[in-house]
Amino acid sequence: MHVAAKLTLGVGFGMLLIGILLVGLGARAVGSVEDFSVEEDEVWNGSSGQYVHQDSSEWGLLIFVRDEVRCDEFEVNVSVVSSDTDGKVWYESDYCINEGRLPSGHADDPEGWLHMGTVRGLEMGATYEFTSREEIFAVEESKVAELIEGVFGGIFGALSGGSCACCGLLILLLGLILAFTMKEEVPTSYKVDAEGKIVLDHSGTGVSPESMQNSDGPDGPEGGSSEDTDAWYKQN
Numbered sequence: 001m002h003v004a005a006k007l008t009l010g011v012g013f014g015m016l017l018i019g020i021l022l023v024g025l026g027a028r029a030v031g032s033v034e035d036f037s038v039e040e041d042e043v044w045n046g047s048s049g050q051y052v053h054q055d056s057s058e059w060g061l062l063i064f065v066r067d068e069v070r071c072d073e074f075e076v077n078v079s080v081v082s083s084d085t086d087g088k089v090w091y092e093s094d095y096c097i098n099e100g101r102l103p104s105g106h107a108d109d110p111e112g113w114l115h116m117g118t119v120r121g122l123e124m125g126a127t128y129e130f131t132s133r134e135e136i137f138a139v140e141e142s143k144v145a146e147l148i149e150g151v152f153g154g155i156f157g158a159l160s161g162g163s164c165a166c167c168g169l170l171i172l173l174l175g176l177i178l179a180f181t182m183k184e185e186v187p188t189s190y191k192v193d194a195e196g197k198i199v200l201d202h203s204g205t206g207v208s209p210e211s212m213q214n215s216d217g218p219d220g221p222e223g224g225s226s227e228d229t230d231a232w233y234k235q236n
Contacts, residue, residue, distance in 0.1 A: 005182055009175035016168030022161025036147055038064045038113050044138040048131045050081055051138065053122045059141035061119040063091070067112050069134050072100030074116050076132040083126040093117035113137075 042064075044051040053061070063076060071094070078091050094103035094117050102114065109115050118141060122128070130136065 005175055005178035008171060008178055012168050012171030012173075012175050014168070015171060016165050019161045019163070019165025019168055022164060023158050025157055025161075036110065036144070038110055038137050038139060041139050041143055042137040043140055044130070045135065046130070047133065047135050049129070051128050051130055053124060053126050053128065055122070055140050055142055056124045057142045059145060060092075061122060062139045062141050062144060063116050063119060064109075064113045064137040064139060065116055065134050067109075067114050069114065069116075070101055071096035071103045071114070071116065074132075074134060076117075076130060076136060078119050079129045079131075081127040081129050083123055085123060087121055087123050087126075089119060089121040089128060091117055091119050 043054070043061075065074060074093075076091055078089050080087075080089055094105055094115065096102070097104050097106075103109075103116055106114055116136075119128075119138070130138075
């Protein structure tokens with residue numbers, strides 16, 4: 001097989017493997033959003049009590065309740081118990097729709113849960129007091145943001161992997177064409193005869209001695225170019 005065909009096949013096969021790997025990783029990242037669980041990812045739950053914020057990011061705290069709670073009847077009060085600064089904390093509720101039954105963003109909420117709003121202005125290490133008539137579940141907003149970023153990254157990775165795999169297939173096809181159409185070149189070799197002359201070695205070319213002699217010209221193997229070669233060696 002020709003060297004160019006081998007290189008082309010190798011590049012195509014490598015790109016195909018990389019593309020398949022990227023598609024697999026992308027699909028895995030997209031599927032990770034299904035692993036989100038309010039009960040498993042919550043950092044605090046209850047109807048009243050204190051909460052110490054441990055997230056150093058500027059993201060807030062998502063407030064979830066079970067889906068039997070009406071949006072227009074839900075309330076939660078948040079107050080600062082202790083803080084190193086005089087920062088304020090507040091609760092941003094979602095708009096209620098469907099005659100007050102559901103929050104506006106309910107379509108993308110986990111099954112069985114409703115995201116009613118978000119607590120803002122939280123500080124790392126500060127203590128807060130939550131009070132509500134319903135049992136609430138607090139989830140760090142940064143956790144959900146990481147999942148969303150992972151989904152978009154997975155989609156981009158899957159698309160890139162698909163493109164890479166397609167290019168790999170095309171290059172593999174080109175390599176197969178080259179493998180069947182290009183012939184491997186036979187290396188030219190030389191040897192030194194008993195008189196110290198450098199002569200072309202035709203042992204691997206399939207050329208018979210008779211054809212070599214006939215190609216020397218009408219004067220036979222001892223005339224023509226052979227005599228010129230002998231004269232050159234005598235002069236040098």
